[in-house]
Amino acid sequence: MEVSKRFEQAINKLYNAFHNDTLHPECCKQCAVGNILDGKDSWKHLSDNHGATTLNYLGQVHQNLGRTFNGYSPIELLHIEATFLKGCGYIIPLHHKNKRPKHVTDKDVLFLGLTAVVSYLCELDKRHDVMDCTTLFNYCNVIKQVSLLS
Known part of the structure; x- marks a missing residue:
């Protein structure tokens, strides 16, 4: 399956940020979206809270105009960041x-995010979902087999 340019670039940037210790959930330039947007924090003006x-109004304007930032719409960026923060705990x-x-920069915390x-x-x-390992371990079949034994 072919990978979109935005997906490939985002994954590469996040990978590099993780391994170069430039990923920090509480910094708008070093969080998930900050890294996807090349260390820029202008995205923080799309909503009222990190x-x-x-x-917010500015975010709605950009969204309604169809603007994208490194391939992602304003609402997608907010959901990416929210997903990262929730994943970090x-x-x-x-x-x-x-x-x-x-410990907000603990590698285990960042990896979960x-x-x-x-x-x-x-x-x-x-x-x-490349992170889904259920097919790798044939997990669905195991659950069916266990439920049959019960």
Whole structure:
């Protein structure tokens, strides 16, 4: 199956950010979307809160004009970031009173966030989830067999 340019670029940027320690969930330039957008933080003006999934007035204007940023619409960018933050263990939107991981740059925390983002990027491009290992382990058949034994 052919991979879209936006998908390939996003995955490469996130991979590099993870391995170069330039991924930080609380920094608009180094979060998932910040990395996808080449370290720019202008995307944060599309909503009123980091992690929000509702476009503000400016975000609505860009969305209605059909603008994309490295291939992603404003609403897609907000959902990518929300997916990343939730995957890392945050309660969104980000707020000092909301739950957050104890060590926000811990590789295990970041990996969970990235796993969620990659799955979501696959969903956006209507492709098989490359993070889904159920077919690799024939997981669905195991569940059917266990339920038959019960």
